[in-house]
Amino acid sequence: MDYLWDGFIIFLGTENMDLTHKFYSKSLGFASYEENECKIYNIPGGGKIGFTCEINPYQKINPIITLITPYVDSLYTKFKGEGICIKEKPKYCNDKYYFHMLDPNGYTIEIQKKINYSI
Template sequence: MSPTFSAFIGFYPTTDLAATHAFYVGTLGLTLARDQGTCHIYAVAGGGFLGFCLREAVTLPPTVVLTLVTEDVDGVYETLHKAGVKTEAAPKYHAEYGIYHFYVRGPSGERVEVQRFDRKIHL
């Protein structure tokens, strides 16, 4: 029998839980699903969650990317731009992967990608 999973949570370290909360809730519009004191868990569509736990230091390899998928990549880019958040570059199309995307750094240096797929992912 295969297990049935109801959700996914990816946990990441942060040195500043307040700044992380302001970025993911105040700027990106995610919802705080659970406040565990030193860890916050934010809801993302489809049963996914991002968790951030307070740590003294953060060291993430540059290959770790938190990807948020949306049909409105340009709208998110404009929202971040208006909030004074610097992105790595403007949104662009990546033909090899069939995505339209851009990158931004979160409060603890985590690399966040905002993207749209050419074709919907079917489960």
């Protein structure tokens, strides 16, 4: 059976594309490309995040972007040292070890390690 989908891009709004680009390309290390007025970031391991100035980033419903990694503690230290807004120290909950931080647009980024099963 052929797969219907090749992947996904979640598009989010931004009021400051330059600051957003610096965070996603420099701090997180994602490669990017431009499409129309959008910047799209490739996530190693699969998936894409796109940003556009055409979406209001201050909507009541604010998505969480979850990034899976085995390096939760070292990334916590790195981002804390960069002055990124971190909401709590890494913690365990059920099948995951994670912490939350905010990107320049106020979106919640969850840095997460899955425990006891594959993604």
